[in-house]
Amino acid sequence: MRDTSIIESEFNVELPQELINFYSETNGVSISMQIETDGDWIGIGDLIWPVERLLDENKLYRTNQDFKKNYMPFDCLLFIGDAGNGDTFGYSIHEGKIWKTDIYAWNHEDDSRTWVAPDLETFVNWWNSGKIKT
Numbered sequence: 001m002r003d004t005s006i007i008e009s010e011f012n013v014e015l016p017q018e019l020i021n022f023y024s025e026t027n028g029v030s031i032s033m034q035i036e037t038d039g040d041w042i043g044i045g046d047l048i049w050p051v052e053r054l055l056d057e058n059k060l061y062r063t064n065q066d067f068k069k070n071y072m073p074f075d076c077l078l079f080i081g082d083a084g085n086g087d088t089f090g091y092s093i094h095e096g097k098i099w100k101t102d103i104y105a106w107n108h109e110d111d112s113r114t115w116v117a118p119d120l121e122t123f124v125n126w127w128n129s130g131k132i133k134t
Helices: 005-011 017-025 051-063 065-070 120-129
Strands: 029-034 041-048 077-082 088-092 103-106 113-117
Touching (some): 005 051, 041 120, 051 077, 103 120
Antiparallel strands (some): 041 077, 077 088, 103 113
């Protein structure tokens, strides 16, 4: 079980129950892909970050001066994972709370934020099925 209260306190946000429940069961979801040449599986990232990485990444996105110059603010998003290509996934924050469980993708190339799933479980299922692409 991972303590999610540190996330709430660090970013002054109320987390959705589904994310609290998720972290009470596990500390992230890693993704892998198979290389065609030799059939080996390699890890390409964390679809859902461990709590420690969630804290580090969100701090970075909120404080990095280059990000502040080149992108819209990130304090309206709580990133929870990435696609392994620079794009990240997260919840929308409004007035200090994640009101809806919708998951959004942030595109690092054009700074767009696009809805990808209605909740965390669907997000993982749609990612695994290939329905979500970044």
